[in-house]
Amino acid sequence: MALGKHFRRRSTLSSYRFSSSDLNRILRVLTEINRDANPDTYANLKNPDGSPFTEYHRLRTEIYGDNGEYFLSFDPRGLSLGDLPKKVTKIVIDNFGFPLYLNDISADRDSSFYVPNTFRLTLDFTSVDIFDFSTRPSDETAHLNELNVEGKTENWTKGTYATIVDELSGCEVMNRVLHRRNLYDFVLFLIVYPVLILMLFGNNESIVKVTEGISPAVVAVAFLTGLLALTYCYRILFNWTRWLFPINELVFQVVKFRFLQKAVFAFLTLSIISAIVGNLVAK
Template structure:
């Protein structure tokens, strides 16, 4: 991938910086809305629509910026308007799994065949270009960063599995105009809410502990009860010390396997998911995993209920 050459920002313009800064007496926004996107499934077309919403918000931000300018500093009102439209504009940047990235101005062409199938990060803002080109932040801004990285399958013993899944996605809406901030944030939130998708509770804090103690370990005990006759007979012939050592080792090994299964579930259902056109491969993968896990869990539940009912009736 290569940068869109015609869209790259020009060198810093000191004169333009002084002129545009007339609209910004205060550099700290008075109003702010933060949105944390999660449990979303977005396509390439959705990202384009998202940028269109930000573009419409930017058009209103340009009007507010123009109305706050000191027109006496410009040759004409048209020159002031052109200056605002030149610097208060959308900039995007996106990258794929290979590390390649594309940067440009306006709305990205997500329909292009070169738009990545394995999109990892997507950034769009109406403030970054002005900040870099003339070192001035517009009065009303949207900065959106969407991260589509899947949780890793590698087991890192220094990271607690009970911690929530890391999600770097964030949308910051800030500005001096309260109505603009509220309406822009509401439009973006409404767009995201329509694309919410069911995700298991595995991404929350403490979900690993519940999975291990309420699902995994009971399932392991059930398997040993059903098919552990040979193992039990073999352990009876070993010393007490060997039984203790093997028991501790088996427990640690089973917890390590549980950790891998947990991370696999998080990888299978990421908090933020992107697809370019079709999700059939993801559906098939999840369906196969669902059948396997459901079979094991349902069989374990059936046997537990059966033993419990038999014990009660027999008593």
């Protein structure tokens, strides 16, 4: 989309699983993109000793932690794991923060100075709350995964956007599917409820024996109460699934406890499917 003399590409990104080497590789690619993005813009920037300022290829990397930590880096060599928060919640990388951050750089420029070719990559590593009953499970999981590229020319804007997305695609996973809008309702009404009804009423003789001598009104209330309880159980399991498979993951920060839970999840899923199939086949 053109904005005056500028072009913009902005979109929500997919789901990714990053190792430390993945992040540093992407950072190196972005640094190379930035090296040739705005050389003329910084032509008048000088170091305190009067020499030309040549560090404009550096990127600003901001890392946010779960307990309010904030880590800022301009190091083009990559990120040091030892300096990262224990639980990273967001990483932001852009190419317009470094020169504006330095206080010891002088420039022959006016207040209208700006960086014409820019990009900003935001990666969200937050997880859903398993016992969250305040939000609608039907909604898409809120996240800040976004890539924003702006440039003077359409070719630079499209090319930079495509290069960054292509680099990210090597880390792409399918987790995003679990966070889609209306997935909760789809599974609930097309799978969970039909299977429960088949399992409960597929064997009429058992139902008759259990409810013999009980008022139909009591049976109806018990059925609705049980259905409501099972719905809440399903909601917790649904949130648990989203927590196990967040939109983005950092491999080096995935705790062993979560790996164990994923194994339990796989076992329970296979057991439930086997039980349902066996029950339906037996009927």
